[in-house]
Amino acid sequence: MKYFSTRGGSVELSFEETVLTGLAPDGGLFIPASIPELPLNWQQAWAHKSFPELSIEVLSLFISPDEISPADLADLVHATYNTSAWRHPEITPLQPLTTDEPCLKYILELFHGPTYAFKDVALQLLGNLFSYFLQRRNNAKSPGDVREKLTVVGATSGDTGSAAIYGLRGKPDVSIFILHPKGRVSPIQEAQMTTVTDENVHNIAVKGTFDDCQDIVKALFADTTFNAKHHLGAVNSINWARILAQTVYYFLSYFAIRRTLPPGTEPELQFIVPTGNFGDILAGYYAKRMGLPMGKLVIATNANDILTRFWKSGRYEKVDSSLIPDSQSVGGVVETLSPAMDILVSSNFERLLWYLAFENAQNTNPGGRDLRENACQTVKDWMDKVKSVGRIVVPDSVLELAKRDFTAERVDDAQIRQTIREYYTSPSKSYTADPHTAVGLHVAGALTRPPGTIQIILSTAHPAKFSEAVTGALAGVPGFDFDTVLPEAFKTLLTMERRVIEVEGPDVELVKAVVERFEGVGA
Template sequence: MKYISTRGEMPPISFIETVFEGLAPDGGLIIPERIPLLSKEEKERWKNLSYLELAYEVFRLFVSEIPEEDLKDLVKKSYSTFHHPEVTPVLKVGKVYILELFHGPTFAFKDVALQFLGNLFEYLLKKEDRKINILGATSGDTGAAAIYGVKGKSNIAIFILHPHKRVSPVQALMMTTVLDPNVHNLAILGSFDDCQAIVKELFMDLPFKKKYNLTAINSINFARILAQIVYYFYAYFRISESTGVEEVRFSVPTGNFGDIFAGFLAKRMFGEGIERLILATNENDILSRFVNYGDYSVREVIPTISPAMDIQIASNFERYLYYLYGEDAQRTSFAMQKFAHTKKLIFSEEEIKRVQRDFLSRSVNQEETLQTIKDFYAETGYLLDPHTAVGVKAGLTFKDERPMICLATAHPAKFPEVVSKAIGKGFSLPEEIERLKAQPQKFEVLEKDRETVRGYLERFAIT
């Protein structure tokens, strides 16, 4: 499998090059040259596999340069850190199924991809005797998961930008209590979109990127998308096995379009089985407006109780746009260049119809989110974090005769103040999170300025 850019001006590259490249040199996002279509034989063979066995089977469709046994070892090592033997168990709760993605070391779905990516980096760097500097932006959970994926690893320094005081206290502690010298937390005086813009600008400075071997760990890195495809298949097979149904829907709380894009690839690979994906947003509803009205236009970011979704510019949207445009790289490039200037894209009625064959969407406000946490707990005894609650509310909106699988993207303990407010009482936190409160912290507060961040990297990057 080779990899290409959504903007068409990058020669095909290998998977290993894709892992280190992050953003394509032409400004596009890297995608596989083709989406594998599963055969009936593969589906039959995969349906009873364990999570680790299934991950290996999915990965080997996209990764040709890593020897079989090494790839199996990477999978085993990556998921040995999870607290549940199934890695991502799926439970029937009330009227929906909950796909629990929070059993990794930072209690968030990002661990599924970033534990794998951290080990993959270490493996490849050792093989190639090279060093990298990882640069990323986070709206909350990505930063902690990325840091836990690479902390203490040799030949790697990591620089994570997060919006100062705009992530939950637990999310901040997960990042800032990691004191390993290869970890740098940069608290930016701005929004997540400001952080993300700085990261993208630095990656577009090709001499700077090359000099410091900058590598992306955000969801623009395709290896992360690849790892997330697995749990869609895993959940489908578990539900199909227990119910006998052949079609399901997934409800996905999303801000950056990465998690749901992995679902889109799973849907395309399956050919059938995933009827549609429910795209759930909070008041920052640019993606919902896109699905429902063909309006992809930037507005001011609204701070909410589901902060990981407080995003207006979805960094993975370009990948879906490429497929919506019939894999027309030139048109995709033109559209994204136009969007960079106008902050707006408009779609035709026919294009909206095509989008709605893949997605249904709903925006869930903060009052509805709190009410959903309260009602779901009262009805089932199950606690939802505010992001998962957005997905559950949207999922219930579009619930039909098909099983509705809602992605639980974070443990409720990541947002104890919000969850306690919703249910009217406190609840116990995992011991691992309680211990963080007494730990020392390490971070730098910086202005939302590209040159300031560049200067920091120049001082502390490894070469």
């Protein structure tokens, strides 16, 4: 399997090159040259496989055995997903939300990893992939040769940072720099990042927004001289390996539901995904394209609703969020109770745009040549326009293609509070949801769906990571005590030693200076 950029399809890279490069030199995102179909007997052969076993099956469809042997891939996966790092033996368990028989609404809990967030699923694997490739390259060097090192740079709205740090802390030949918007992540998220004092870990607090941090990271990768000098690597969901890793739990969910049904019965599944940067739901799209049966994927956004507005109008555009009543905005981003979704643009949406542009070209020019290159040029033009004027309007034919596989809805803070309270006080089955999961739960409750459809809401983080939102929503509820929600590991975090570098504005040159000063320390 080879990979190419969404903005320039002529050059193809191996999986190893794709993972270590992260962002394409032309600013595009890497996608596979083709989407593999599932084996003919996959429903029988995979029916009772565990999460690690399913990971091996899915990953092997995208990774050539010439790059990672089957034995090495199995070792990597089992080293990533085991009970020493994960608090649940199923890794990403499904929890029924009602006592009904049959149950038609489930939570897919993705927060049982080291940092209590769904991003552990991908970033624990990505850290091991980095180590595997670097070790192999360095072992092939002659004595006296300079070792190959990687400088990992990422931006976080909260959960990516801690998950990336926990996945890469102490790794040889790797330095990691994580940018987060100062004062705009939860106290627990900030503590998880800044209390990791391994020498190869460097936290940078930027006075600005998450989008500012993300723009700085993209600028660093786009600076070819700086990139080559420091051998930059990406941990944000722009890195293809993250998307690939996340496809697995869609398959796990399918088989878990299928086992609850009478033999031979196929479940009608509807996945509802709290969505910011579009990576988690994009993984579901790839699973669907591979052949996993499901209905339309449901995008659940907060007040930062660029995706919901796109699906309603075909306009992908930044807006001045100060025009939205009763909101606080910094650089156009609305501060909400679900901060990990507080984004202005969705970086992974570009990958979907490529598939939409390609299929639209196929439909309008059947049998045409250079369809891949034409789609790349279309995406490049679109993204250049988003950068220059802040908006694009896609043709109606492209919007209809998008609506075939997705639908989207928006949730505000009042609805988030209401939903947290509703599910905690449910007479059927009490469930404590974090505010991002509450976005998905609210949308799930508002949808109309065919009888018998089973809803699966992706739960992206442990509720204790967002104490203010949860305690605010449940204030006055008889019997609620946040200490019963708070994991023991969190209770000591806020008093631990911290290490963080503050940058007084969203200035790429200031961040470059930090990398220049600390790169290689502890690696």
